[in-house]
Amino acid sequence: MAKTKELSKDIRDKIVDLHKAGMGNKTIAKQLGEKVTTVGAIIRKWKKHKRTVNLPRPGAPCKISSSGVAMIMRTVRNHPRTTQEDLVNDLKAAGTIVTKETIGNTLRREGLKHCSAHEVPLLKKAHIHARLKFANEHLNDSEDNWVKVLWSDETKMELFGINSTRSVWRRRNAAYDPKNSIPTVKYGGGNIMLWGCFSAKGTGQLHSIKGTMDGAMYRQILGENLLPSARALKMGRGWVFQHDNDPKHTAKATKEWLKKKHIKVLEWPSQSPELNLIENLWRELKDRVAKRQPQNLRYNYTIQGVKIDHHSYTAISTYCIQGNGLIYLQRGVGQNPS
Helix, strand or coil: CCCCCCCCHHHHHHHHHHHHCCCCHHHHHHHHCCCHHHHHHHHHHHHHHCCCCCCCCCCCCCCCCHHHHHHHHHHHHHCCCCCHHHHHHHHHHCCCCCCHHHHHHHHHHCCCCCCCCCCCCCCCHHHHHHHHHHHHHHCCCCHHHHHCEEEEEEEEEECCCCCCCCCCCCCCCCCCCHHHCCCCCHHHHCEEEEEEEEECCEEEEEEEECCCCCHHHHHHHHHHHHHHHHHHCCCCCCCEEECCCCHHHHCHHHHHHHHHCCCEECCCCCCCHHHCCHHHHHHHHHHHHHHHCCCCCCHHHHHCCCCCCHHHHHHHHHHHHHCHHHHHHHCCCCCCCC
């Protein structure tokens, strides 16, 4: 991958003179002992710029040749977890010595950025089949169909640390300033379990779960919060309820309760938590609660007054609704199993 030595100005001028005399590129290359491609490149540059010397460059020349860039791009495309040190060693073996910073700058210039890998559910073949089936069934659904869906889920909100921002701007030797640190206690310092729902029309009721939730408690939560939320949001006739495949949700008693209340349930593929629209809303809520820096587990203090504006949940709904089926095909589904 080492760069070739540039020709002197005298040799470049001689190539142009021989070209003017009517000699062909192969003849010139043989006479001067240069490559035909090199001779051709110099003649093309002379025809275009009427000069043989290199044009002034805007900055320092690239340390990695175009073929070297192609090699490292091919490597990271096939193996995204390749480290910068691995790429440095690959280029070194090919004859180009660069630093990890140069590798990083080159990859960013090519449109890549270094990110943490997202954790996604482990999918078995049956899960992949179910997700693809769901996607194919709903891929062409109109936006009006998804507006009728009332999304729901439970979430845990930690009091300390988990929902807080991890990065701070600080001066040297100020790492332990209270403003620059995140307080921690054993086992997370307590948490609040919440059940909530929302649709494209707005947010429904938010319920604080006391103790361990079982099937009976879940049905009680639905009775006290689901139907009132649907009425408050004016979901109208034909609205659809979404919840995941948690055993409490799929229990026979829960199914019978939903059927008795004439509530239509959206069939949901297993191992698909990251595709539930409400996860985006939970993230927004947790970020806003963290900014309030709650110091205790009082529900009213922690949650009251933390409202999600209409633009936020409408944007979440519209973005996901318009591409919901495509998201299933593109994120975490994998190849169509044979």
